[in-house]
Amino acid sequence: MFSRFTQAIVRPPARNFADGLTTVDLGLPDVELALAQHAAYCAALERHGCDVIALPTDDAHPDSTFVEDTALILPGQGAIITRPGAESRAGEVHAIRDALAGFFAELPEITSPGTLDAGDVCEAGDTAFIGISLRTNHEGARQLAEWLSKHGVASRLVDIRQTPGILHLKSGVVALDADRLLCIESLAAHEAFADRTVLRVPAGEEYAANCVRVNDAIFVADDFPGTHAMLRAAGYTLEPLAMSEFAKMDGGLSCLSLRF
Ligand code: CIR
DSSP states (O other): OOOOOOEEEEOOOOTTGGGSOOOOOSOOOOHHHHHHHHHHHHHHHHHTTOEEEEOOOOTTOTTTTOGGGGEEEETTTEEEEOBOSSGGGGGGHHHHHHHHHTTOSOOOBOOTTOOBOGGGEEEETTEEEEEEOSSOOHHHHHHHHHHHHHTTOEEEEEEOTTOTTOSSGGGTEEEEETTEEEEOHHHHTOGGGTTSEEEEOOTTOGGGGOOEEETTEEEEESSOHHHHHHHHHTTOEEEEEOOHHHHTTTOOSGGGOEEO
16 A cells, blocks of 8 residues: 655755765756756645645755655654765754654654665565665664564665665665566566566666655656656556756655655
């Protein structure tokens, strides 16, 4: 079952968005264009049933628009604050904790020496796939798995440290439904996904794997016709969105919001 989201926390890109971290070589983002793309993303969230809670921009943290990495939410059950694996992102959690405090009575957190970016957590029904990455270590994954198990969610680890081209697990695999995943080719045969139906993004469209389901729609980057055709043929309603400026900073559709 997929939760129905009614709220989404977002944070528009800061003026110094271009000073953020990136592993790709796509040039510097245009902040004005990023703001316009972000506004279109927020409008899409509203069209699909979410009240958008927009936090003020944060120049102290150029990557702060990628709010998803700072908390993991089990809608209707609870939320946990992460401990981001990149030093420059550590302080992002404070504003997110304050924003979530109005919705969740308890906000446990991942603690040192654990690190965890929630972009490494792909929830699919009663299972969460947790990526071990350059941002999420085994101790962070262990702490998260312990918290998830208290909420009836099982965890499986997926080590992506040798998987080229992806920063976080969800850059390469997302849950379209509890039993159906969309994957890049290099992750599709991973044993952790053996009991799921796996749709593979066509070669050359790897970025399109970083989509996100929001209620009745799949938010997906525009300009990926092969992926769009495959998802439509599988019965999904798509919300194609321009993501060029976020792609330059390793960001995708899921990382721009915290949904619950
Ligand atoms: C970073 O390197 O942390 C940011 N520039 C991008 C984070 C994207 N987050 C995500 O995919 N969950």
